Amino acid sequence: MRGSVVLAAVVVVSALIQALTVLGDPVPTSSLGFAGLVLASVAAVILALWITASTALDVVDGNASGALSRAWRRPLALVWCVVLTGVAVALAVLFPLLPVIVILVALLVLPAAVDGHRNPFHAVLAIVRRSPGRCAVAAVVTILAFVLAWVVALVLGFFVTGVVAAFLTWLWFGTTAAVLLVYWSRLYRRATLL
Numbered sequence: 001m002r003g004s005v006v007l008a009a010v011v012v013v014s015a016l017i018q019a020l021t022v023l024g025d026p027v028p029t030s031s032l033g034f035a036g037l038v039l040a041s042v043a044a045v046i047l048a049l050w051i052t053a054s055t056a057l058d059v060v061d062g063n064a065s066g067a068l069s070r071a072w073r074r075p076l077a078l079v080w081c082v083v084l085t086g087v088a089v090a091l092a093v094l095f096p097l098l099p100v101i102v103i104l105v106a107l108l109v110l111p112a113a114v115d116g117h118r119n120p121f122h123a124v125l126a127i128v129r130r131s132p133g134r135c136a137v138a139a140v141v142t143i144l145a146f147v148l149a150w151v152v153a154l155v156l157g158f159f160v161t162g163v164v165a166a167f168l169t170w171l172w173f174g175t176t177a178a179v180l181l182v183y184w185s186r187l188y189r190r191a192t193l194l
Contacts, residue, residue: 002064002065002067003055003056003058003059003064003067004059004064006051006055006064006067006068007052007055007056007059007178007182008178010048010051010052010055010174010178011048011052011171011174011175011177011178012171012174013048014044014045014047014048014170014174015166015167015168015170015171015174016167017040017041017044018041018044018045018166018167018169018170019163019164019166019167019170020163021037021038021040021041021044021166022162022163022166023163025162042085042089045085046078046081046082046085048174048177049081049084049085049106049110049177050071050074050077050078050081051068051071052174052177052178052181053077053081053110053111053113053114053181053185054067054070054071054074054077054114055067055068055071056111056114056178056181056182056184056185057111057114057115057185057188057189058070059182059185060182060185060186060188060189061189074113074114074116076113076116076118077110077113077114079113080106080109080110080113080120081106081110084102084105084106084109084110087102088102088103088106096150099146100142100143100146103142103146104139104142104143107138107142107180107181107184108124108127108128108135108184108188109121109124110181110184111181111184111185111188111189112124112127112188114185115188115192123188123192126191126192127187127188127191127192130191131187131190131191134187134190134191135187138183138184138187141180141183142180142184145176145179145180148176149172149173149176152169152172153169153172153173156168156169156172157169
């Protein structure tokens, strides 16, 4: 239960921060104020991803008590969150659907990084070899969740605007990310126990 509370708190706080970054309907300019808003938004995404990934594995392990404090002792996971977020943003600039590739990689890599693997790709390859069918199903579920998340974001952007739209959109994104990270962490842990 405690892990669910931490996950919910991270989702809500992150959504609030994202909503505050659009307060006053800022116009993209080359000013320090706008750059600060962008940095705050990116930092909120990275920190939320880091804490959510860490807590998700703790929830799967049944060790949710103290999950938040354990996240701070997993700096390698933070590094992966920074790198994966940067790559996702770069790909999104090229084509809005390309980040789904990074999201799949992140969902595979982050549980292993949280678990302390220096090179999580070795752990990921072992997981895919042990459970190819489950990984394929998880990938399809993730792609469908990604598409649904963007449809919800578009609908919210069309019918709701401003701070409320930003809050609801990021609440949806955060909830989807938390559910998927728990799902993939469960897949990771099951494969490591085989």
